[in-house]
Amino acid sequence: MTVSRTSSDAPFPVGGPERAPDATPPTVLIVDDEPDQLQLLSTYFQRAGCLVVPAIDAEHALNLPPGTRPELMVLDLRLPGIDGWELTERLRTLYPGCPIAITSVLDAADYPAAESVMPKPVTARDVRTLLRAAFPGRVR
Template identity: 50%
Template sequence: MTDDDTTVRPTEPGAGTRVLVVDDEPDERALLATHLRRAGCEVLEAPSAEAALADERQLDVDVAFVDLRLPGMGGWELVEELHRLRPGLPVVVTSVLDAHDYPDVEATLPKPFVGESVRAALEQALPDRAR
C-alpha cells in the first residue's frame, strides 16, 4: 500500500477497528491518526480528556490511544475513567516518558511516532485481531 493509497485491505492489522486518539498536540494527534488510518483503522480524535468523555460516540471504540500529559484531566485519570465506563477497553498510552511498567494498559507507544511502532502497539493491544 502506498502512502497515498486510502484503500483498506482486510489483512491490515486495524481493518474494522475503531480507535480513539486523545492528544492535546494537534500535530502529534494528526500523525498518530494518519498511521492508524494507514493500518486500516477508523479513527476518532479528541484534543482533551474532557472532549473524549463529552461525546458518547467517542467511547464506542475497540481501543484508545491516550497521551499521558494532557491539560486539565490528565492521561491517567482518563485511563481510569475509560476503564470505569468501558471495563476491559484496551488502552495504549503514548508519551515521551517511559511508560512500559505502568499497570492497566495493554501497550505503550513512545513519541515520536513511527508507523511500525504504531502497528506493533495496535497488535499488542488487540492480539485477537493480529494477523
Template identity: 50%
Template structure:
C-alpha cells in the first residue's frame, strides 16, 4: 500500500461518512465518499481504492451486494464492513468496525491492513 492509501467510504448517513472521513484522514488516508452502493460502483470506474469501508444497510443495492462486487472487481482492495447489525451477520471481510466505533479502532484497522 502506498504512503497515503486511498479509502472509499460507503455510508448513507452523512454524519457517519464524515466521521469515518475524519478518522481515516487522521490515520493517513486519502478519502472518497459515496452515499449509495450505486454511487460507489460508479466511483470505482475512476479510482482504485486500497481499502473500502462499507456499511451493510444501504438503500437500493445492499452493502452485502456491494462487498461481493468489490471482491470480484477489485480483489486487491481491503474490505472493511461497518454496521449496527450483529457482527455475526457480516459477510467475509478483511476487517470489521461494528457501530459505534472509535477513532482508535479505525486507526488500528488501517494499520493492520497496511501491514498485510
C-alpha cells in the first residue's frame, strides 16, 4: 500500500491473526541513516503515541536490545552497508509477520516485500494515516 495523502482508511495487510484493539502503544522500529530524518520520523511516531526504537543503520536494526519486538518497521531503502532491500529480508526472518513500511526518495511503490510505502518527504499526516490503518484504536 502506498500511503495516500488524501485518504485515511486504506487497508493494511498484516500477517497473522487479527488482534483486538488495546491501549498498549505500538512499538515501531525506524531505520534511517540521516540523523535529521531519523529524529523527525521518531518525533512523528512518538507524538502519535508509539514507542520508538531508532536505528541509524541496518546493523543497529539487526541487533536490537533483548526483548525488543517491533510491531511495525519503518525503513529507508538507501542505507550504507546493508541496504534497505536486504535489511527487509533479514528483518522478515527475525520478526515474521511484522509489517514493513518503506520510506524513500526512490520509487518503491512496487516493492513487494513491504506492506506500505511512504515517499519522502514523509509528513506527520502520512504517519498518522499509516498508524490508523496498521493499529486501529491504538494510536492518536
